[in-house]
Amino acid sequence: MSTAQETPGGEMQPWAEVTPDAARRLLIAAVEAFAERGYHATTTRDIAGRAGMSPAALYIHYKTKEELLHRISRIGHDKALDIVRTAAAGEGTPAERLSDAVRSFVRWHAGQHTTARVVQYELEALGPDARAEIIGLRRQVDAEVRGIIQDGVATGEFDVPDVPGTTVAVLSLCIDVARWFNVEGPRTPDEVGALYADLVRRMVGFKG
Amino acid sequence: MSTAQETPGGEMQPWAEVTPDAARRLLIAAVEAFAERGYHATTTRDIAGRAGMSPAALYIHYKTKEELLHRISRIGHDKALDIVRTAAAGEGTPAERLSDAVRSFVRWHAGQHTTARVVQYELEALGPDARAEIIGLRRQVDAEVRGIIQDGVATGEFDVPDVPGTTVAVLSLCIDVARWFNVEGPRTPDEVGALYADLVRRMVGFKG
DNA sequence: AGGCACGCTAAGCGACCGCTCACCCTCGGC
DNA sequence: GCCGAGGGTGAGCGGTCGCTTAGCGTGCCT
Incomplete structure (x- = not known):
């Protein structure tokens, strides 16, 4: 059901189904930030920063936090x-x-x-x-x-x-x-x- | 070890050790708010409001949130x-x-x-x-x-x-x-x- | 009665939030 | 060579946050 890809070793590559690349990087950054600090304590600036982008870039790929x-x-x-x-x-x-x-x-x-x-x-x-x-x-x-x-x-x-x-x-x-x-x-x-x-x-x- | 009081029925009265009364009301309000929305999503105005006080009253009894x-x-x-x-x-x-x-x-x-x-x-x-x-x-x-x-x-x-x-x-x-x-x-x-x-x-x- | 400590409020400060906007760069198609 | 589309940026808007400050009301002590 998932379009995620399996590596040769059989291990799942998470978030492989998220495209394009910038959207995936933002999502991975958000996962890390949310897990560390919680959703409400995480700022969109922090997410964008972890993904190496400006705060505004987030809103190109996602409508809201x-x-x-x-x-x-x-x-x-x-x-x-x-x-x-x-x-x-x-x-x-x-x-x-x-x-x-x-x-x-x-x-x-x-x-x-x-x-x-x-x-x-x-x-x-x-x-x-x-x-x-x-x-x-x-x-x-x-x-x-x-x-x-x-x-x-x-x-x-x-x-x-x-x-x-x-x-x-x-x-x-x-x-x-x-x-x-x-x-x-x-x-x-x-x-x-x-x-x-x-x-x-x-x-x-x-x-x- | 706790100074909380037992009711005649033997059930513990929570927060009985918190005094004065206003401090206890604020603390109970904070517990409810934190449980509902989480710490970071709860505002000091919300806590004070639930306790029937102005936002500034919180800081008389507690140094910070x-x-x-x-x-x-x-x-x-x-x-x-x-x-x-x-x-x-x-x-x-x-x-x-x-x-x-x-x-x-x-x-x-x-x-x-x-x-x-x-x-x-x-x-x-x-x-x-x-x-x-x-x-x-x-x-x-x-x-x-x-x-x-x-x-x-x-x-x-x-x-x-x-x-x-x-x-x-x-x-x-x-x-x-x-x-x-x-x-x-x-x-x-x-x-x-x-x-x-x-x-x-x-x-x-x-x-x- | 006077004074004053204390609990509380109204107003607001500076910071930072989510999000937007005007603009720029790059790159493929013709 | 030019254009348009799409991904990106810098600056900043409106709003809300945690917290502070100046002052008010009330009750207790003398």
Whole structure:
């Protein structure tokens, strides 16, 4: 669904779908600034400066500062939904699909924690329409994860007394990685993903 | 440790330790405004207006807008640390103490989610000194929870391959309640606390 | 009664915000 | 060689921000 390009190593090149080049540079600068200082504390002058342009250049490619946040949030949520959809549509057992989903979802929130922080924590800065659109995408993410858990309950693999509540908790756990993950810290995104996949297996009562 | 007063029902009256009355009204107004719009998007005029005062009145009781956030964050973290310390110092088994800690910690983050949102998510708006002080308190919270988990591992009650990682995950799970909890939602703070206590028991491999 | 400390307000200062406008440079098509 | 389109800049507008200052009202102490 995404037009982003894969490198030979298979790693996603983020923002590859944003053109032209100047618009992409501005967007990347905005992601960094928003993640560091928050949306409201970031000035358009700061964004343009990081992209090596004058303040006015921003408005050639984006109508407002909020449109920048909207584009970032939309692309990020599309990517997040893509990740869980891919895992949910896999062919393994519910336990395997849930582990896959958690592992890749967490890996993205850790590896791209700069982007994820903006995507997950600056939602309230969006206007009503944009916010509603993003909330719709979040509901789809929730539905995918809940579906996997329900499948596991149906097959008897999982023991989950409260499926909606456990779904919220699992997603909350994964999303909050973006808040605390630190590149200087002791764990790689892969390691956090593996740890969290194990923790979630336990949460759903899977005896593997 | 806190000078806050208990009501006859046993429920804590938040901000009771803030005096005089005008200073407390301003602080409560600031908590609401910061929680709704974020620190940087909140104006001192808005805070003063909510407290029924003129903009200048704020500066009689607080030196700057940042001092307001600092006071809120400090009091909130003191309360959070108090909660986990009380549970950790209890007399039950590690499983009981961990459940107590999670239940009361989550109950606070859900019931006082307005305050908790400010306390947990506006840390970066603080200056370096204030931030360092708060981070110190967070480390103490982390140490309390890690201590309980280690105790459980030592007695063989818990099966936890990665104690520091699991500690981070447990705290992250509890804290993020403040972000998603909604008073209009289907769950009471008590119910979320009970659900989360169960989920955490599973995460540490407790077979109860 | 007089004085004065204190809580508060009206007005406003200087800075900086998001955003606009008039203009410039570069480059491809003819 | 000229033109038009599109990406870029410098300067700056209107507005709002955090915060300050001069002065006012009220109640307590003597």
